[in-house]
Amino acid sequence: MIDPQLLRENPDAVRRSQRARGDSVELVDAALQADSERRSAITEFEALRAEQNQFSKTVAAAPKDEKRELVAKAQELAARVKEANQRASDAEAEFSRVVGSISNPIIDGVPAGGEDDFLTLKTVGEPAAFNFEARDHVELGELLGAIDITRGTKVSGSRFYFLTGIGARLEIALMNMALNTALDEGFTPLITPTLVRPEVMAGTGFLGEHSDEVYYLPADDLYLTGTSEVALAGFHADEIIDPAEGTRYAGWSTCYRREAGSAGKDNRGILRVHQFNKLEMFSYVLPENAEAEHERLLALQERMLQACELSYRVIDVAAGDLGTSAARKFDIEAWVPTQGRYRELTSTSNCTTFQARRLDIRYRTDSGKTAPVATLNGTLATTRWIVAILETHQQADGSVRVPEALRPYLGGLEVMEPVR
Known part of the structure; x- marks a missing residue:
């Protein structure tokens, strides 16, 4: 509100x-x-x-x-x-x-318009170029024994997949590197529920115009979350907290999205799927510190992208492409070689006091009264990153070089080799 x-x-x-x-x-x-x-x-x-x-x-x-x-x-x-x-x-x-039908007022400087009206804030690194015909992440995943979409579809339908062998290890490595990054910055790790009550889902702003994206279990009156942001926001619902120095969590969870209205979009591969894993940062701060916290979350995301040796750009998302709760959102889009364009890997949103008002999360002011806190969120790693890593670091024989920072999380492995 x-x-x-x-x-x-x-x-x-x-x-x-x-x-x-x-x-x-x-x-x-x-x-x-x-x-x-x-x-x-x-x-x-x-x-x-x-x-x-x-x-x-x-x-x-x-x-x-x-x-x-x-x-x-x-x-x-x-x-x-x-x-x-x-x-x-x-x-x-x-x-x-x-x-309650009015979206969170945007912060001054957010560009007006829709999906294509974003503002590019920076571009980092040179897009990967090859002296051989590049393979996409699906072909690479099959060669490496890392991704099995055929069996995922057999078991669960379209937009499902198995991560197998090195694919499963790579995702766990990414998530663990992200978790360690968050721990170094003082975030408290949480493994969150993925089913939440309607009041929590509504409180975070996910039951508005995009409610058709959410899986609902009517027999239990519970929603499957598309991000641990929902559970992390509900964690302190109806509480008075002390966010003077910032209260920060890193939530690890499986996420579920119906992808309604996306027929024909990104059907191939694991860019747009119904189920994936994600490590989400979530901050409760004093309202006057929210914009500085937003920059902090963005910097941590950039640190992860750079550790994965990916070329990327940071965009200031236009107002018409923001969710209901976000007053400003920065997306980081990595270069995907076979698509010849940047694709979103991560985003971070400043929700100001909007979610806290709905969920009644407050702090005590110097005068002894209570006031709503500000909440922010930002993804630090997710399954989708595998797409950019495989395609960016591929080699002519179908092998994929492991970014140096990820190697300790893969037992020192330097190259992922084809198994077929």
Whole structure:
């Protein structure tokens, strides 16, 4: 939920954000109207309740012969208070419904527009070039005995796969290198639940316009998570925490995505699949420290990409391509040689106080009051990285050179050799 104070004091900022995202600007006026009606209903209820409390004292102090008439009036007043309370509750629910439909206001500087309107912030490294015909990651995976898509499809259907042999070892190596990177930076490791309650899924903003991407188990009223961000955000729901120096977690989990609406896109290989593993960073910080924390998460992601010796670019994602909760998102896209273009490997989002307001995660201010914290997330390693690693470091005979930083996690292996 957005900050109601921002809505009242600077509705034009919210309108600009909605316009930049391509979302409804009219929602802002509807939210302002609902807020006005909510506050009016609350004022009416509180005035009647105060009148009721005062009248109760009058009844208590009245002579016995006058009390019957006064009690009747008290009952009438109690009915009016009950009606006013219901109106206030209804107005509160309507305000929550309307304002809950407004996406997190973007941070100044986020480019407006859609998927193709991003801003490239930097490009690092030279795209791989070969003096032989490059193989794609599927062919390389088959040669190395690393990826088996045929059997994955046989067992589970399209967009499923087996990582086998060196493929399984490579993913575990990546995840462990990412975990050690996070540990070095003070993150607490968590292995998170992958099934969550509706209120947690909704609280993180994943049940809006992209809810068709989420697997739902109606018999249990639980959702399968597409990222451990969901469980990590829910970890401190309804709590008061101390994020003065930052509270940081690294969540390791399997992730599930329906990939609805992606028919025909990236059908080949493991770029766009229904199930994968991921190590996700998640930070709770003071709101004034959120932008600095965002840069910190981005730097850690770049460190991982560089350790894997990949060429990449960092983009500032356009407002219309942001999720509901993100006020700004940086994507890192690695060069995939056989596709001749950059593909997203990782992203990091600054969700400001949006998720914390929905999940009631607060900190105590110097004045003793409570206020919502800021939350941020960023992927540090995921299955998709195997695509770029195999294709970037391939050799003419179908072998693949192991990036030096990954070798200790593969028992010192320097080259992944074909097995067929």
